[in-house]
Amino acid sequence: MKKLYLLGVCLILFLSCSKDATNIIDDNPDGGVALIACFEVNSTTLNVGEMLEISNCSEGATSYLFDFGNGETSEQANPAISYETGGSYTISLTVTNEDQETKTKTKTVNVIVIEAAYLFPEIPAGFTGLPLESGINPITGNIYSIELYQDNEGTGGSKYYYREFDENFQYASNYIADKPYNSGSAFANFYPDGEMNFVFARTLGGLYGTQEVNYNIVWTFLNTINSATKHSYGYLPNGAEYRYFGTQVDGGLYKTAIEKRNSSGDAYEVVLNNFGPADSMIGDMIEVDGGYVAYGAVFTKNLSLPYVSDYKPLLVFFDTDFNVSSHVIFEETELSGQVANCNDLNGSYHITKLSNGNLVMYSNGEVRVADSEGNSLSRTYYSDSSNIQALVSLGDSFVISTNEYLRKFNTSGAQTAQLKYNGNHLPELIKKDNVLIFITGYDLENEIKIFYGACDNDLTLIDLSP
Secondary structure: OHHHHHHHHHHHHHHHHHHHHHHHHHHOOOOOOOOEOOEEEOOOEEEOOOEEEEEEOOEOOOEEEEEOOOOOEEOOOOOEEEOOOOEEEEEEEEEEOOOOOEEEEEEEEEEEOHHHHOEOOOOOOOEEEEEEEEEEOOOOOOEEEEEEEEEOOOOOOEEEEEEEEOOOOOEEEEEEEEOOOEOOOEEEEEOOOOOEEEEEEEEOOOEEEEEEEEEOOOOOEEEEEEEOOEEEEEEEEEOOEEEEEEEEEEOOEEEEEEEEEOOOOOEEEEEEEOOOOOEEEEEEEEEEOOEEEEEEEEEEEOOOOOOEEEEEEEEEEEOOOOOEEEEEEOOOOOOOOOOOOHHHHHOOOEEEEOOOOOEEEEEOOEEEEEOOOOOEEEEEEOOOOOOOOOEEEOOOEEEEEEOOEEEEEEOOOOEEEEEEOOOOEOOOEEEEOOEEEEEEEEEEOOEEEEEEEEEOOOOOEEOOOO
């Protein structure tokens, strides 16, 4: 009897185990991978306009459907999205296999309104404020900004101001000059004795020249110097001296101009060169091993509309004595029909060198990456951007501003990150203590206002609010 009892128990256990095993096989009869919906996000808290990257870890799926909670969907396996308004959003992923079975996974992300991290200086209603230049004062070590304020309703006119900021973005403001004609270009040179040289390019329909205004260290006005034949767009130190660059009319043509000045700022020699069939200019210049590289343009200056035609970007290589070694005129460009007036030449021109030797050029919405000899590697055009935009090198990458966005690129010119910072006019991105600081103008009901912001090298916003 014991044997029969034990046999019965074993038979019951066997049938029970067999039944469980049969159930498992029935759930996945083909023996394939079980269907699992899975995804990860690079952050659960992000700013408006910041790119959210999604990594798909699903198993057994043949198709994917993401619903981002804002009315947008994607069937990509690893999509990316940026949200245009703040709030809490639930992202859902529905996966489907060959048998049309589905599984769903959800995650919630919080999107922060970025304006809460900015500082907004008080600008009276009816006034426009436009930043034209910013940087670091080499004498004080403080951040400064040159800004244009225009009274759109009263009789206050248009005036330039210099603002210098402490670590809390509290600033002292000093009047520089009244606005001379149209100008989207300004820069400052700080001499070792504390004297400050402010330079503005002047235009109407044509190129009208440069105005220079000089103050001493205690803001006592010294003098104004006007030129009707040259336009200076920036400078580089050269030992104890300075090299101002731009364009100067000579024999009826505007030629690239490099003006040599001594340690007191007095000009003693001008190097002129002609490139292309007609006129040319230098908008920015950097020092490199064995000499200098300048970025500008060739164009035709006309007496009637369009005042500028046949515009093409220009790259010039100089030796240490500013003799031309070689030059490149970029025939492939979006700007030939876009740059049509002289004030476009007064915007922000930038050139920088990356750690691998590539050169990055940016002006009038077109960013170009070239190798060390000037061979073009990539080119992107942002048609909705003003001609006052920024470029900064981070060594093995670079960041530019476009309309409403900061964008980060690798050395070949492929975008790797972006931040929707909501600015429209940004002359410089200032690198200080591994932070990118920006003083930018934004369009508001036919006026331009100003805000101050900051982010790290990965374009993660830094909160400046008190």
